[in-house]
Structures are given as C-alpha cells and as structure tokens.
Amino acid sequence: MNDNLLEKTIAAIEPADAAVREEARHYIDTLTMPRRALGRLLDLAEELAAMTRTLRFPTARKEIVLMAGDHGIVRQGVCPQPSSVTTQMVRNFVHGGGGINVLARVAGAHVTVVDMGVDSDLSDLVDAGAVIDCKIAPGTADFSIGPAMSREQAVRSLEAGIRIAERLAPEVDVFATGEMGIGNTSPSSAVVTVLSGADDPAPFVGRGAGLDPAKLAHKAAVIRRGIACNSPDPADGIDLLAKVGGFEIGGIAGVVLGAARMRKPVVIDGFISSAGALVAAVLAPASRDYMILGHGSAEPGHVAMARLLGKQPLLDLGMRLGEGTGAALALQLLDAARAIMTEMATFESANVTEEGLK
Incomplete structure (x- = not known):
C-alpha cells in the first residue's frame, strides 16, 4: 500500500x-x-x-468501474433481497448478463468488476482475472448499532479506488462509476441526510431494489437510528464513510479522486455512485470539476445529492437500477460532444x- x-x-x-x-x-x-x-x-x-x-x-476509451460490497444493515430488514444476491449478480456481470453489460456494449465501454467487500469467496473469479480483489472485509458492520467500518478501513477503501483508477488510467479516456451491493441505498440515504443537515432521513429514503412501500418508514427509522448513534461529521469525509458508508461507496469515491488527480472525466451513475461522489467532494472540493452526473435517479434522495454536488444530470429517464447503467447511457453524449x-x-x-x- x-x-x-x-x-x-x-x-x-x-x-x-x-x-x-x-x-x-x-x-x-x-x-x-x-x-x-x-x-x-x-x-x-x-x-x-x-x-x-x-x-x-478524447472519449473513445471508456471504463466503467463497478464496485461491489455487502452491508450489515441488511440484517435490519431494510431491503427485500438477501445479501447473497450481491454475489449472484457479480457472477452475472462476469458472464455479461447484467443490465450494465448490455448498456456498456451499446456505449462501447469496458466494465471492470471490483470486489470491495462481497460477503462470499470470489477467488475463482479473481484467479480467472474476471474480478479485481480489493476486499476490505466480507461486508460492513450494521451501522444502525455502530460504525459501518473502522476509520482505517474507510481509508483503505478510498485508496483501493484510487489505485484502481491509477491502474486503469493508461488505457482510459473517460471513467464511469457503477456498483452492486444489496442494502446500499441505506448508507447512501444516510450520507445525503448528513450532508444535507436534515434531521429526518425519510425524504431521502426510497424503495431501493423493490422494497414494499409500507416498509419505507421502517427503513427510514433504521437509518435515523444509525445516524443518531454514530454522529458522523459532515465535514470529515473519512468519518462520514466509516460511520454510515459502504466499502463500494468508498471505492467509488477513490475512483473519483484518482480520476480527478489525473485530469480525467468521471461520469457518476445514480444514487449510490452519487454518495461516493459526495464523499469525494467533501475530501477534495476541486474533484467536483471532474464529475459529470450521468442521470437523475428515481430514488427520492438523488435530487438533493445533485444539488449538493452542484450538478445537473445529463439524462432523466426514471431509472433506478444502478450498476452504472445511467452512466453508460450518458457516455454516448460525451462522444457526441467530442464529435x-x-x-x-x-x-x-x-x-x-x-x-x-x-
């Protein structure tokens, strides 16, 4: 390191x-x-x-960095899917069957999958060169009862993202962010709540991967409890990430910081990617200059995220899949601008x- x-x-x-x-x-x-x-x-x-x-x-060489990680907050019933779906989807991406794979092919982009903290053994995919191993731990802790990770783990996740950007940069003109992690809308909602200075996360909490609307109040209550028990410092991006974030969110923030240092554009995907972008912006305000907000997520908290970033999404298609799909579509606008x-x-x-x- x-x-x-x-x-x-x-x-x-x-x-x-x-x-x-x-x-x-x-x-x-x-x-x-x-x-x-x-x-x-x-x-x-x-x-x-x-x-x-x-x-x-230049815009021809496009790289979508898809960060994957699991979340202890899932144990609080904040999403309908089990954490095992994260692993299943990572394997789907490797085989080219995900929404991001399809839209990346349309955009002429390459997808790099990174294990930041998936709660399973992906060594077969790592050995095959299909996944980059940056695993910090097999999932974060449950931030509703304590910090999601240690400060040292937060720094490691950020630096992992920076190293990925540095590793890929010689063959990349434009970066884009993507993610996979069951439960990751909860830490993302927590990040935007803290940075907005709001007392109540409810306006920033959405259905995520299909949560029953009747359970949204429970999800908001869990996030509220997590913010209250951790008291993350909105002026300290590492503290914010450590207390209510996720390993893949830290990895995304690191990619943004690395791209900004190398003066390369980075297209930010939707809700979770924007949480990573916000962490990067707290750590290095000038990194905002290299961010392009690809699309407006259907998650209700994304409007506030865009405002905090000072960005207007290029596209607004009512999407909420994540994975980098909105960023993949927006990449084609960069080609148009170059042309x-x-x-x-x-x-x-x-x-x-x-x-x-x-």
Whole structure:
C-alpha cells in the first residue's frame, strides 16, 4: 500500500482549467449553427475541454468501474433481497448478463468488476482475472448499532479506488462509476441526510431494489437510528464513510479522486455512485470539476445529492437500477460532444455567412 496515498492524491487535485473552458466557448461560437443551438451538449463540451486541458478531448476509451460490497444493515430488514444476491449478480456481470453489460456494449465501454467487500469467496473469479480483489472485509458492520467500518478501513477503501483508477488510467479516456451491493441505498440515504443537515432521513429514503412501500418508514427509522448513534461529521469525509458508508461507496469515491488527480472525466451513475461522489467532494472540493452526473435517479434522495454536488444530470429517464447503467447511457453524449468539437465546420471553413445564424 502506498504511504499516504489518499493525502497525496487529494493534494494533487487541481481545479479544471477556466482558460481552456473559455477557449472552448469561443471556438464553439465559430461553429456553423445559431449561438448555443445545441444547448447543454455544448456546456458538456466546455466542461470536458476544461477537465482535459484540450479542445480535442478524447472519449473513445471508456471504463466503467463497478464496485461491489455487502452491508450489515441488511440484517435490519431494510431491503427485500438477501445479501447473497450481491454475489449472484457479480457472477452475472462476469458472464455479461447484467443490465450494465448490455448498456456498456451499446456505449462501447469496458466494465471492470471490483470486489470491495462481497460477503462470499470470489477467488475463482479473481484467479480467472474476471474480478479485481480489493476486499476490505466480507461486508460492513450494521451501522444502525455502530460504525459501518473502522476509520482505517474507510481509508483503505478510498485508496483501493484510487489505485484502481491509477491502474486503469493508461488505457482510459473517460471513467464511469457503477456498483452492486444489496442494502446500499441505506448508507447512501444516510450520507445525503448528513450532508444535507436534515434531521429526518425519510425524504431521502426510497424503495431501493423493490422494497414494499409500507416498509419505507421502517427503513427510514433504521437509518435515523444509525445516524443518531454514530454522529458522523459532515465535514470529515473519512468519518462520514466509516460511520454510515459502504466499502463500494468508498471505492467509488477513490475512483473519483484518482480520476480527478489525473485530469480525467468521471461520469457518476445514480444514487449510490452519487454518495461516493459526495464523499469525494467533501475530501477534495476541486474533484467536483471532474464529475459529470450521468442521470437523475428515481430514488427520492438523488435530487438533493445533485444539488449538493452542484450538478445537473445529463439524462432523466426514471431509472433506478444502478450498476452504472445511467452512466453508460450518458457516455454516448460525451462522444457526441467530442464529435461536435472535432468534426463540425466553422463559419470560415464552410464559407457560411455568420451573421445570418446568430
């Protein structure tokens, strides 16, 4: 393990380049269309230019990092599925049968599956090179009665994500986040509740993987109890992660931090991925500059997450699958933004009269 990897990574993250953003804006104004006629696609192009420090930003090599882990909070009856489904779905991903596999193929993206804390033996998949082993422990503790993990485990999960980003970076233009972990909407709801300064998690608690609406009040009560007994510090991302988070949430936060340090865009998926992004933002506010919020999750707490991140989702399709599926769809918009910047004619090159289109 690299000494002080987390601290060194945070210290090395620089804001996106405002001068390059302005250069991109001026260049876009020379393209053969009415001013800002492609709306938010042009905003995206400017953001990508500022992140990468070039108007000809690359997007072809896309990597979806899917972090997997289990959660002790499941023992409190906050979700309808048992933790064993996490393992079953990881094996489904490895065989290419998950929703994320299908949509990644559409986007031309590769999926890397990482075991951050699955409560089963995945050594056969690790030995086959199908899963990367970063297991911190076989699932977190039940945060409704104590911390989800130790502070040392929280740092290990963050640094694991950073190392994954560093390992993959030479062959990656754009990162995206995904996850799998039965019960992980509960820690995600806890994270957004704490960072929102709210007394009641109920407005941020949703059905997750299909919870009966009648049991939502119980889920909210369990999360409320967990926040009360742990008193996580909203100004300390490590404390927040340790007390009410998850290993895969820490891994996602680490990927975001690693991508930001290397000036690579990272497309954030939905509710759980946004919890990881929020942890990263607490630790390194400048990392927000490298985040692109792929879609708006149907989970009720995601609106507050987007507000805390200062982001507007690229897509809003009423999705709540997770896995990185919303991010996979959004990746195609990054390709479109690059194409506009590299293939569209300027008024001068096309000999088009500029005044008539402004």
